[in-house]
Amino acid sequence: MKILMYNTVAEELPYVKDWSAKTGHEVVNLFDPLDTENVSMAKGYDAVSTQQTTVMPAPIYSKLAQFGIKQIALRQVGYDVFDLPAAFENNIRLSNVAAYSPRAIAEYTLTQLMNILRNNKKFDRAMATGDYTWAAGGRAREIYQMTVALIGVGRIGSSFAQMLHALGAKVLAVDPIYRAQNEAFVEYTTLDDALSRANVISFHTPLNSQTKGMADKSFFDKIQPGTIMLNMARGEIVDMAILEKSLLSGHLYGAAFDVTPNENEFMDKKQSINELPENIQRLVQLDNFYLSPHIAFYTNTAIKNMVEMALNDAVTIVNGGYTENEILR
Structure with missing residues (x-):
């Protein structure tokens, strides 16, 4: 053949x-x-x-x-x-x-969550200028103190849930498909309940008519101040303009994305920062936003x-x- x-x-x-x-x-x-x-x-x-x-x-x-x-x-x-x-x-x-390899994406999501919790981007940037003070990055939070809402709990979401549970986090699951085997490490609940309780929101869902544009203004209005958002799924799930406003206002403590709606314009290319889409240029300058080139699976x-x-x-x-x-x- x-x-x-x-x-x-x-x-x-x-x-x-x-x-x-x-x-x-x-x-x-x-x-x-x-x-x-x-x-x-x-x-x-x-x-x-x-x-x-x-x-x-x-x-x-x-x-x-x-x-x-x-x-x-x-x-x-x-x-x-x-x-x-x-x-x-x-x-x-x-x-x-x-x-x-569901674990590949789950492990990378955990890595980026840890980076945000430990304020690593702030520390790295400060140290590059010679500032080795504790205040440069700020105090961290520990993962066992977190309540994490997983939007989508299929193979990847389930792998991530097991890791979070092992580290002591409370894990909430939002998924139309109930998997009984997950009950040992997640609590199934509604989207509104999860958003009202979570310190961390992580997307692990396919892109379809139900999930495209899911994280709109109404979605962001329901989350707690100081929440962390993780998206290793598809860029079109999240309204990037509202994400940017939420990061700048402090409503979101931080975010890590491996995808964006306009990623085909710049992902997997070498280019000047000035050639990036304008919203990406602004986002990557933020200390509380992590962007990676769609490599969670890699x-x-x-x-x-x-x-x-x-x-x-x-x-x-x-x-x-x-x-x-x-x-x-």
Whole structure:
């Protein structure tokens, strides 16, 4: 079987080579995301795979169908990049990798929470100027004193909840899906109740019609003064203008984001600070805001699993089989 892998990154190549040697399937790598310009490259292949934050518009699926390709295997969790109606209309089966390493993202979220609690950005900036005083950063809070509201308690949220519980934090869970196994370390509650009680709010939910724009003015009005906000999920969940106002006013004590709504303009690029979107330029200057380039997932384990699971699913679907990672109508 011949598989065309779009948007390959260098770190994936050793795992692709190992998988090909193990399975006997041929994988050809392209280093750009799948789009209307390069979809024609898929002609003559049996399957395609990609990982990207740029959307795949409707013409892509009809082209793939013309080439006899029946699927797209996504090497990531978030599948909001798909045009689902267009894919299904063209009988293109879709899969994602829903659990390549939930701990990777959970551990990174915990890392950023600790950074905020310990005022590390303030201390780092002060020390760079020669200021080694305690007052430069301020006193920290300890995590066992925190009540953390998790918006979305799937694989990643559950992993984060277990870590928080082990460290002594109170964990509140907001999710329409109840998982009985989580009762040992979370308290399920409503969104309004969680927002009124939490010191920390962390998003671990997919982007969909229910979550897009969820953290709007009404949402921010319900949170306690001095709350910390964490978003390693999708940028479009949070209204960034209101986030900025809340950080400047002190209503939010701090925030750490691995995503932004406009990240395709600047993520994964080298550029001058002055070339960044204006709101990002302002936000990164704040001592209480942490921004990372969508790398919460970025571990050896995660990269290996993303490659192997997506390629295995591609083969399974092409052969007419079914995988638990398939995105259903």
